[in-house]
Amino acid sequence: MKLEIGNFHVEDIRFGDSTEFNDGILTINKDEALQVVKEDRHITDADIKIVKPGDQVRLVPVKEAIEPRYRMDEGPLFPGVTGNLQQVGDGMTVALKGTSVLVVGKHWGGFQDGLIDMAGEGAKYTYFSQLKNIVLVADTDEEFEKREQQKKNKALRWAGMRLAEYIGRSVSNQDPDEIEEFELDPITKRDTDTSELPGVVLVMQPQTQMEEDGYNALNYGWNANHMLPTLMHPNEVLDGAMISGSFMPCSSKWSTYDFQNFNLIKRLYEEHGETVNFLGVIMSNLNVALEQKERSAQFVANIASNLGAEAAIVAEEGYGNPDADYIACLVALEDAGIKTVGVSNEATGRDGESQPLVSLDPKADALVSTGNVSELIKLPPMETVIGELEALARDGLSGGWEDDEELGSSVKEDGSIVMENNSMFCGDGVAGWSTKTMKEF
Amino acid sequence: MSNKAVVYINQFFGQIGGEEAADHEPEVRDGVAGAAQAIAPNFDGEIVKTVICGDNYMSSNQDKAVAKILGELEDVDFDIFFAGPAFQAGRYGNACGAIGKAVKEEFNVPVVSSMNVENPGVDMFKKHIYIFPGGHSAAKMRDDAKKMAEFGNKLLNEEGPFLAEEEGFYKRGIRHQYFLPDETPAADRAIDMLLKKINGEEYQSELPIPEQDLVEIAPAIQDLSSTKIALVTSGGIVPVENPDKIQSASATRWGKYNIAGQDKLENRASNKYKTIHAGYDPAAADADPNRVVPLDALRKYQEEGRIGEIHDYFYSTVGTGTTEGEAARMGAEIAGELLEANVQAVILTST
Numbered sequence: 001m002k003l004e005i006g007n008f009h010v011e012d013i014r015f016g017d018s019t020e021f022n023d024g025i026l027t028i029n030k031d032e033a034l035q036v037v038k039e040d041r042h043i044t045d046a047d048i049k050i051v052k053p054g055d056q057v058r059l060v061p062v063k064e065a066i067e068p069r070y071r072m073d074e075g076p077l078f079p080g081v082t083g084n085l086q087q088v089g090d091g092m093t094v095a096l097k098g099t100s101v102l103v104v105g106k107h108w109g110g111f112q113d114g115l116i117d118m119a120g121e122g123a124k125y126t127y128f129s130q131l132k133n134i135v136l137v138a139d140t141d142e143e144f145e146k147r148e149q150q151k152k153n154k155a156l157r158w159a160g161m162r163l164a165e166y167i168g169r170s171v172s173n174q175d176p177d178e179i180e181e182f183e184l185d186p187i188t189k190r191d192t193d194t195s196e197l198p199g200v201v202l203v204m205q206p207q208t209q210m211e212e213d214g215y216n217a218l219n220y221g222w223n224a225n226h227m228l229p230t231l232m233h234p235n236e237v238l239d240g241a242m243i244s245g246s247f248m249p250c251s252s253k254w255s256t257y258d259f260q261n262f263n264l265i266k267r268l269y270e271e272h273g274e275t276v277n278f279l280g281v282i283m284s285n286l287n288v289a290l291e292q293k294e295r296s297a298q299f300v301a302n303i304a305s306n307l308g309a310e311a312a313i314v315a316e317e318g319y320g321n322p323d324a325d326y327i328a329c330l331v332a333l334e335d336a337g338i339k340t341v342g343v344s345n346e347a348t349g350r351d352g353e354s355q356p357l358v359s360l361d362p363k364a365d366a367l368v369s370t371g372n373v374s375e376l377i378k379l380p381p382m383e384t385v386i387g388e389l390e391a392l393a394r395d396g397l398s399g400g401w402e403d404d405e406e407l408g409s410s411v412k413e414d415g416s417i418v419m420e421n422n423s424m425f426c427g428d429g430v431a432g433w434s435t436k437t438m439k440e441f
Numbered sequence: 442m443s444n445k446a447v448v449y450i451n452q453f454f455g456q457i458g459g460e461e462a463a464d465h466e467p468e469v470r471d472g473v474a475g476a477a478q479a480i481a482p483n484f485d486g487e488i489v490k491t492v493i494c495g496d497n498y499m500s501s502n503q504d505k506a507v508a509k510i511l512g513e514l515e516d517v518d519f520d521i522f523f524a525g526p527a528f529q530a531g532r533y534g535n536a537c538g539a540i541g542k543a544v545k546e547e548f549n550v551p552v553v554s555s556m557n558v559e560n561p562g563v564d565m566f567k568k569h570i571y572i573f574p575g576g577h578s579a580a581k582m583r584d585d586a587k588k589m590a591e592f593g594n595k596l597l598n599e600e601g602p603f604l605a606e607e608e609g610f611y612k613r614g615i616r617h618q619y620f621l622p623d624e625t626p627a628a629d630r631a632i633d634m635l636l637k638k639i640n641g642e643e644y645q646s647e648l649p650i651p652e653q654d655l656v657e658i659a660p661a662i663q664d665l666s667s668t669k670i671a672l673v674t675s676g677g678i679v680p681v682e683n684p685d686k687i688q689s690a691s692a693t694r695w696g697k698y699n700i701a702g703q704d705k706l707e708n709r710a711s712n713k714y715k716t717i718h719a720g721y722d723p724a725a726a727d728a729d730p731n732r733v734v735p736l737d738a739l740r741k742y743q744e745e746g747r748i749g750e751i752h753d754y755f756y757s758t759v760g761t762g763t764t765e766g767e768a769a770r771m772g773a774e775i776a777g778e779l780l781e782a783n784v785q786a787v788i789l790t791s792t
Contacts, residue, residue: 124620198639263628275636311639313631341635343627346648352615353568360650365647366638368631373619421618432628437647439619440605440612 002183003235006072006094006176013050013099013132021171026096028134036166037136042155044355045106046138048163053130055118056383059102061109061391062116062425063127064155064160064177064244065255068096070168071240078240078256080221082158087292089235094171095234099132101167103160105155106139109391110151111398112215114250114425115417116229122379125424127433133438136163137386149396152214153246161243161256181268182235187279187307202234202264203300203333205249205299205325207317208285215255217245217317219283229284229299231307234265237281249398251373251427252345254317263432264315278306284329286322293325301332309338309356315430316344318374323358334363341366345428346438347373350420356438370434373399373422376407381415392417399423444486444597446512448477449524449540451533454579455493463532465495467506476579479586480523484509485594490517493542496532499539504686507543519550521593524570526585527562527575534562542569551596555585558611564766565693567611571596574611617697656763662786665742671752671784672700673775675760675768676726676733676792677718683711687759689719695758695771697778700751705737706730720761721792733790752784760791 011024019029029358037046052058069077072092076083083303093277105113116126123129140155185191206217208225216225220241232241242259265281272278284300287293288414304312312333318328326344333340346356356369377399392400399422400410410419421427428434452458452465454476473481474491481488492510499506517684522544524537534556541552555575558661563572571592575585592608601706602619605612631649637644679687685696700706707713709727716726716733731737734755742748757776760768779787 200635222677263626264631267628267632271632271636276639311635313635339635339638341631341638343631347614348616356616356648360653361652362653364648364650365646366644367646368627368632368634369647370627372616375618429627432626432631434627435621436622437619437621437630438616439602441603441615441617 001090001233002181004092005180005238006092007173007178007180008094008098008171009097009177010099010132013134015050019167019170021071021096021174021413023257026099026167026170031164033163035196036138036162037138037159037164040155040159042140042142043159044139044141046136046159049135049137049269050132051118051386052132053118053123057118057384058115058122058382058384058389059104059118059135060115060389061105061387061397062102063105063113063246064103064157065100065257065426066160066164067100067257067260068164068167069133069260070094070165070172072172077168078243080440081243082161082165082219085220088239088241089233093239094168094176096168096171099134100128101164102128102133102135103156103161104135104137104387105156105389105391106137107391107399108146109395110150111396112151112246112250112253113397114253114389114394114423114427115419116425117382120376120380120382125377125421127429128425135162135386136160144269150215151246154214157246177324182238184233184272184278184280189223190277194277197273197275199279199308200268200311200313201279201304201307201309202268203282203283203284203312203314203329204237205284205286205316205329205419206242206254207245207322208349209288209322209353210247210364211288215247216247218243224283224285225287227285229282229296229303229394231303232281234269234281234371237262238265248318249373249422251371251399251421251424252318252422252430253426254431255426258426258431261431264313267432276311279309286316286325287319293328295335296308296325297328297332300329301336301338303372304338305335305336311339314340314342316342317430319345319347320358327357327359327361327364330364331361341368341412343368343370345369345371345430345433347371348438349374350376352441369438370430371421371428371436372438373420373428375421376418377421377424378418379416385415389415389417392419392423397423442450444521445519446480446484446486446521446523446593447488447490447492447493447517447519448480448488449494449522449537450476451536452493452495455491457493463495463497465493467492467494467510469510469583477584479582480590482570483587483590486520489519490514494536496530496536499536500532503539510540511543512548514544514548520597522550522552523589523593524554524606526575526582526589527560528558528575528581528585529559531561534560535565538562538566538570541568546572546723551593551595553589553593555589563611565762567615568615571610572674575611637665665744665748667749668785669750669752669783670739670748670786670788671779672734672736672739672755672790674734674755674757674789674790676757676790677716677759678714678726678730678734678757679717681712681715683717687717687744687757689717691762691764692759693767695775697754697756699753700736700755701753703736704740706734718759718761718792733792735788735790739788752779752782
């Protein structure tokens with residue numbers, strides 16, 4: 001399978017008469033773009049804004065991030081989600097780099113939504129502060145969940161995907177600045193030099209703990225709660241097979257952008273043929289019942305064993321209850337004789353004194369920690385807020401609160417905020433971005 | 442304005458006397474006294490007071506001693522508190538920890554101490570105050586005191602971030618997120634760790650899992666009808682006056698209470714038993730302490746001949762925030778008593 005991603009480096013983004021890309025400048029025809037957004041009648045109100053690193057802008061509640069792309073065979077960007085099912089990971093997809101479509105609620109947020117500061121102290125907490133972002137800020141008529149803490153955010157997330165594809169189309173008839181190639185021969189057809197290197201699998205545990213449809217990560221449109229762990233080609237993940245769910249506390253979230261650019265996959269590709277033989281991705285999930293957790297761990301270890309994997313990396317989207325899935329998977333792999341490294345965040349509490357993971361096992365002896373979900377963060381007011389600042393306090397965001405005995409509300413009258421890292425949009429960068437670790441103080 | 446420190450030392454290092462003076466009541470002297478001199482040369486500031494207290498006095502009258510010292514320090518202007526170094530001296534280590542923790546909580550100043558790794562004060566207090574690894578004996582006084590003073594300077598100059606691995610104090614189980622100065626992303630760290638693990642090279646897990654000291658589950662007792670059973674709880678059930686002053690959290694004390702001839706535990710409203718545990722809603726346990734210490738049910742079993750005997754005492758402590766080390770010590774002490782009383786089985790209730 002050979003995937004080519006044709007990259008166009010975006011130097012600047014503006015509004016203009018037509019949506020086009022010239023010499024690094026992305027121009028967007030706002031009216032046309034909004035028509036694409038409003039193809040769904042559930043979108044009642046929408047606007048598009050452009051924010052860049054250094055802008056004195058705070059975005060909240062942020063629901064999703066998607067890299068603008070276009071599939072050169074004209075197939076849907078997210079098969080099974082935004083269009084018919086088709087195989088991805090082979091062929092050419094073009095991408096606008098250094099930018100993302102951010103989806104922000106005009107008013108209403110929820111547990112799974114987050115915050116991004118584009119400048120100042122807060123900018124260091126999320127990867128998306130470093131991108132030039134096309135911000136869709138919109139409202140919907142999804143009355144049933146307006147005041148629910150858990151939101152499916154369906155209309156907004158799907159509008160974001162349409163918008164990303166619409167913008168991606170602007171470069172479909174141009175030569176990219178560079179082409180990234182992702183190619184792996186079938187596992188049994190690799191040259192001797194590669195086959196003799198230690199075989200490595202990447203085990204991904206996207207968030208799938210909601211029983212009801214609409215909240216979980218989707219695999220080619222299929223609720224990943226309803227699947228057993230399966231072998232996937234890493235190119236499929238990079239090329240739109242997976243979309244983010246709408247459930248997890250936000251710093252733990254893997255946005256769709258994260259799947260499209262999964263740093264751990266890219267790093268394993270770099271090592272492939274040099275230090276390791278990258279066998280592929282075992283797409284697992286996260287479950288609620290103990291037997292489901294154990295079943296998934298067993299499937300992962302068995303697939304890895306039968307692929308002849310010598311080593312594995314396990315990445316967990318979430319914390320708390322799913323730590324049990326994470327540790328069970330690490331232990332199952334170690335028990336199968338596979339040398340395993342885990343990547344996840346921790347939850348040590350505001351005082352740093354709580355047990356870092358819900359479940360611990362001495363066999364999990366090689367862990368990368370990407371942050372503390374409950375770290376307290378205080379940030380000054382920002383000139384401009386896109387969305388609604390009050391959502392952080394009012395709507396049950398995982399790192400915000402209406403009242404706290406010591407700290408009061410998360411949102412102060414002057415626009416300054418106090419929050420837990422929990423609500424930093426994809427802040428713990430488990431996909432591999434995080435420059436944070438955990439230390440003993 | 443120069444920094445001001447208060448130093449705590451015991452009767453020996455205060456040059457009052459050895460074991461014969463261990464009951465010396467706490468006193469607060471102006472300026473530098475006794476071994477506080479070891480701190481002075483490396484501390485960028487002034488030692489304004491030296492507190493001297495007998496080790497025995499502190500261990501047998503801790504609340505009183507702490508209250509007296511806190512009272513005398515109330516009007517003292519100081520920025521940092523040094524306790525020790527205490528080397529391997531157990532009672533001295535405990536005293537440094539106890540007064541250090543109290544000073545930190547009362548005056549919100551940093552507290553720095555030094556103890557040998559074998560000193561039980563390390564596990565008891567490393568979470569509450571900074572404790573540096575120290576020597577076995579006073580031969581290391583100069584080195585240990587220097588470490589304390591120099592770290593004190595750094596704290597007061599706010600030359601953070603004060604990571605345990607960089608500064609060298611005992612790890613405290615306090616984990617916070619930290620931006621790596623070299624900004625190495627998690628993916629690179631994961632690959633690096635993976636390759637080292639594959640190649641059998643040394644690597645550092647970013648989340649070391651503490652050693653687990655698991656106790657094997659004992660085999661089931663076949664015949665309970667002749668078994669003597671004791672009730673033990675970490676649920677904090679005590680007589681309402683809490684005669685043993687067991688702490689509501691982070692307990693270091695346990696108590697035993699006579700239940701001979703009682704059908705059940707009377708409740709708080711009857712002025713008999715209540716819970717002092719701060720980790721759960723006490724309403725149900727106060728209304729009926731038997732739900733934590735099930736004496737009523739056990740008496741019925743006894744009447745029915747299903748169990749042999751109930752030990753005349755139940756044992757109680759508080760499990761919330763209690764360190765593993767303290768829990769193990771208390772458990773061993775209680776187990777010793779139970780073995781002596783020929784108890785063959787224990788019902789251990791947690792909450």
